[in-house]
Amino acid sequence: MKKNQKDKVTLLTLGCAKNVVDSENLIGQLKANGFQVVDNLKDASVCIVNTCGFIKPAVEENLSVVLELVNLKLSGKIQKLIVSGCMVQRFDKELKEEFPEVDLFVGVEKQAEIIRYLKGNDDDLKNQLLGERYLLTPKHYAYLKISEGCNRECSFCAIPNIRGKLHSRPIENIVQEAVNLANRGVKELILISQDTSAYGVDLYGKVKLIDLLEELTKIDGIRWIRLMYLYPAGLPDELFDFVADNEKICNYFDIPLQHISDKVLKLMRRGTTEKYIRNLIEKIRVRNPEAIIRSTFIVGFPNEDEKDFANLLDFVEKFELDRIGVFTYYQEDGTSAFPLGDPVPEDEKIRRRNVLMELQKEISWKKNKEKIGSDLLVLVDQKQGKTFLGRTEFDAPEVDNLVYISPQNSSIRVGDFIKVKIKRAKEYDLFGEALKV
């Protein structure tokens, strides 16, 4: 082993679940190549920070983390600092100028370059070992990245510039990874990508999402499969039937709608209309009344006026989507909406977001209260004191609701599926007692 392979490496992951998977693969590769990976910065000689560069606030937050790490390096607390990921992909030149103290900047999916740098630049890529992906999530669930990049042209979005065009992983690779994860105790797979609706089109000439799901549902040990990021335009009816008919696929539709007004949707280049979206939601609800729908919206997009916003409020009120996230618009360099400017004042954007979130809070509370008295299947994620915290099939980790479980003398373990009698509800969370199964 070379001297520098005694380096103790720590990795900080900022941003979304896709970044988490990149970090998990990198940790596997670091371990396979002889590096000791440690949890704490104070025990490390090398720090790698995997960044997010999606929107301005994320970039600002990530820059402050890099600055703190640079200070740690200058004070001698760490010897090497590596900055990787989306922010580097997007602002490589600027970052190199701003932070000459950083030893290495690498963009997305460049794990091999990091290993080569740490092993010594003379080392050949061929000599690198791939290693088993390390899970940063609790070991009963894992994200499964099915593709990278995106071919859509949403005018507000910088992701295609950062992550490139859609490139799907072959079905057999994904299935192989899913089997490995199941063998390691994973019970829930969370499929992620930039555009899950388009899976396979680049590789097979047509969308192959259902083919992929058919293979994944055959895997022993996997009980839940959750789909994230279904782009709404062109979603096929067969998918709604497939989800409704298949026990392992969570009755959970994560469909980022972004707006409802035709004028704004057109400016956003979403390829959808108000009529299409209303039909889509109705169709899902008719075919699968049990399913919940999660969505995200952007408020304060250029030229969104009071009428457009009122229309969005009316839609959310009438359709009562189960979960929503609301973001204020950020004018991003390099996007096609950039020339539209940023005419809606910041405080007005925040007001619109707050009004929408207040409305959603009422909807969510009403829906949660309807669950009191019911018995729900819950996957236990963690323990806090004497209370266990879990999720139903209607909730993804990190972004959705929790179920707080009083154990009632039963022997519950993290990672168990249990039945819970719901006793109490708050706006976003449920409270219940574990039932004997």
Ligand code: SF4
């Ligand atoms: S679908 Fe649109 S918003 Fe999503 S990553 Fe692609 S371009 Fe961006």
